[in-house]
Every structure is written in structure tokens, then in C-alpha cells.
Amino acid sequence: MTIKEAQEVIDKWINTTGVRYFNELTNTAILMEEVGEVARIMARKYGEQSFKKSDEEVNLADEMADVMFVLICLANQTGIDLTEALEKNLEKKSIRDADRHKQNEKLK
Secondary structure: OOHHHHHHHHHHHHHHOOOOOOOHHHHHHHHHHHHHHHHHHHHHHOOOOOOOHHHOOOOHHHHHHHHHHHHHHHHHHHOOOHHHHHHHHHHHHHHHOOOOOOOOHHHO
């Protein structure tokens, strides 16, 4: 599925199954909540925290998909074409960081 297709599929889902979009502020708060859930898993799986018994059934891929879902909702609500935005962002990074990371002693 392309990013454009994902934006279209989610828009259709929201306007049928979901009834309507939550407002932008609500979706921003939900996005932060979902990112927090990803951070919680990362801290336990790759960091120094340990899992609680209730955390054992967590699914990192599903939580990342939740982040993408809400981010796509916000893009749809604000009229942002995420494909175009990502392409422009990568172009910016490619120009700005053309030599930056190659010269970073910490990465060698």
C-alpha cells in the first residue's frame, strides 16, 4: 500500500466505520498517547526497563501502526499529502546532511 492509498483507505474508514474524524486537537493528543505506547515498549524491549506481567502481550508493530493511523488522520484533516511531504523532507535532509553524518566520529 502506498502512502497515498493509505490516506484514501483511512479517510474512507473514518467516514464510514469511524463516523467522522475526531477534531485535530483530540487526534494530536491521541497521537501522543500512541507514541507513548511505542516508547514504553522500546524502553522495555531495547532499554533497561523490564516488562510487567501485564506488558507481556504487547505488539510493537501494532503500536507503530496505531501511530501511523493517527498521523494519517491528522494529515487528511489538515490537507497534507504525506507522499509529497515525505519526498520534500528527504530532499531537504539529503542536501542539509550530505556530509554531516559521514564526518561524525561517533558513527565510525
